[in-house]
Amino acid sequence: MKMQGAGKKMKVKKGWVGVKVGLANANANANDDQIQDYSAFQIFSIPISYLYNPLFRRLLDKASEMYGYQSSGPLMLPCSVEDFLRLRWRIQNQNY
Numbered sequence: 892m893k894m895q896g897a898g899k900k901m902k903v904k905k906g907w908v909g910v911k912v913g914l915a916n917a918n919a920n921a922n923d924d925q926i927q928d929y930s931a932f933q934i935f936s937i938p939i940s941y942l943y944n945p946l947f948r949r950l951l952d953k954a955s956e957m958y959g960y961q962s963s964g965p966l967m968l969p970c971s972v973e974d975f976l977r978l979r980w981r982i983q984n985q986n987y
Contacts, residue, residue: 907936907937907939908936908938908942908966909934909936909966910934910935910975911932911934911964911966911967911968912932912933912934912970912971912972913933913970913972914969914970915931931972933972935979941979941982944985946978946981947978947982950969951968953969954967954968
C-alpha cells in the first residue's frame with residue numbers, strides 16, 4: 892500500500908510501518924560538489940511482518956550501513972522503487 896501526501900505527517904495503521912524507498916541521484920553543480928536529489932523517493936506502508944523476512948532483512952542491513960539507525964519519519968530503504976515493488980511481490984507470494 893502506498894501512502895499518499897509524502898510531504899505531510901501520516902498515520903500508519905496498527906501493525907504497519909512507513910518506509911521511504913528510492914535512491915538519491917547525485918548531480919554535479921557548478922563547483923563540482925555533489926548534491927543529492929531526493930525527489931525520486933516514494934513512501935509506502937508495509938506490514939511489520941516484512942521486517943522478519945530474510946529477503947527484507949538484507950535490505951534493512953544495507954539501510955543501516957548507509958543511513959545508520961537514527962531516523963525521524965519513515966524508515967529509509969536504499970533501493971529503487973521498482974526493486975522494492977519486486978521485493979514486496981516476492982514476499983507476498985512466498986509459501987511458508
